[in-house]
Amino acid sequence: MEGKKKNLAESGNEINTAELLKRLEHPSGRVDVVLDTDTFNEIDDQFALAYLICSKEKLDLQAVYAAPFSNEKAKDPAEGMEKSYQEILHILTLMERDDLKPAVYRGSTSFLSSETEPVLSEAAKDLAERAMKYTKEKPLYVVSIGAITNIASALLLKPEIRERMVVVWLGGHSLHWPDTREFNMEHDVAAARIIFGCGVALVQLPCAGVVSEFATSGPELEYHLRGKNKLCDYLVDLTKSEAEKYAKGKAWTRIIWDVTAVAWLLDGDFEEDYLVHSPIPGYDNHYVLDPQRHFIRYVYHVKRDSLFTDLFAKLGRS
Template identity: 35%
Template sequence: MWKYDFEVPENKKIRLIVHTDCKNEADDQYALAHHLMTPRFDIRGIVAGHFWKNPQEYGELGTAKASYDEVLKVMDLMGLANQYPVLMGAQRGLEDETTPIPSDGAKFIVEEAMKEDTPLYIACQGAVTDVASALLLKPEIAERIVIIWIGGASYPDGGFEFNLMMDINAANVIFSSKAELWQVPMDVYKQFGVSLAELQLKVKPCGEIGKYLFEQLVQFNKKAATTFESVWPHGELWGLGDQATIAVLMEELEKVSYDMIKAPHIDKDMHYIHGQENREIRVYRTAETRLTLEDFFAKLMINFGA
């Protein structure tokens, strides 16, 4: 399928589900494409997540469907139509910390987790509603999964962060569970900065998918500048923060770029409440931005460049 002059040994591959709110903004599509082009990842399926508190033109209950349609579009432009199962997640966040939303996405996570004894990694780029629902539906999967989550504000205090805002209840479910959790907070995923000129040079020339990735980002950059009353976006820069799930899974094992801390509770203002009797989780303090971004550019050029 890919044009690499190397192979990844089977015993070095990992079983992976990609969970993405793929139409929320413009970096999600880049991360999805990168996951799909990475041969170390044995991708079992893709779950399309909601962004219901920032519905834009899709309507409060239409955001998961927008993500689902965008996943299919990216796969089609990459020549991967129908190559992987694509499931739709919940339309909104959890009502509380005990009641799951049994979406197709949550059920798929349960089924895939129980299928084999090897760990199932779940790369979460958005709200964790569907992973939390899967844990509530079948708590036994906690010992079979590794959750990588792009979300939460900086430690130790926390505060506002977009992915966490989408479902605080779900975040508390995964924080208090027994599942292995790797958290990439905002101060780390914000390290994945690029310029639009860099993307024009390295992404746009790479086939239909490269052209689409670049042009949809430019369009969203223009749209966001007139929609959101804040310093974001910056005009000529963008953050490919969702690439952080690839970064932590591609990292050299000898490098320790995270702290192990007792998982906190998260209050309604998105602050971390420490001193809980939860298990320890990984909280990343840095990430391999250069390696990850250059790996993405190289894979895009190898597979879709002229």
């Protein structure tokens, strides 16, 4: 406890383990999904958003939340969130899915200042309300591919939703990596500590050491996507343009990180995972491991060729 407010980052062991393990199983049948994305930050969020929409046989997209970020593309989290919001709309335009635009919500304009105070936003409030419509037996699936501020804020607003949703997060590095200085986690360690600590059903896709193997090249993108549709041409041009900024004529591959988070929900043979005790993200950019902690599901391998085959086929038909 901190004052009168419960610290969710320390409450995971209060949850029913059997029920948690049930929610951590791969979902069967078609499921409801929301996507939390810092879409303007890189080039991979665009692929992930389109892939999710194209996987309608399994995933029923309910809402999209714009996540905050800051780097050379955005001077602060508020600008990063707004640029992401606009990029989400742009992808929907390219896919001729204007029907989804009313379900796009602006997210946090800052990162968490503590582990007990939410950042209020349309996205956090929508998730807090939306998740309450689900149950332990039929949860809402939350795919997060940016700083997890919006999700943590929703949990702080309404802690009861932790048993009504499953969070699939691309964040942090692999457990054997020497640090946790990964973009999504490092932006908001307080939010990450809430997600790893509160007992929500969590599937982690670590970046360096796991998802880092999911890379493609310019010639491969040209071969599989060029000329298929407006979206595909945009994704090829965007990826090649960004890659050339750092490659400058040299050979390059580009990791399409965020697609892997969507893929975990699908029925294809794309990834391998197992249960681990939830690590504690530290403010010193290292994990603390405690075998008494509750379980999360941890992806340790991505089947690169299988997943790219499915991704390219679906985007080409969009």
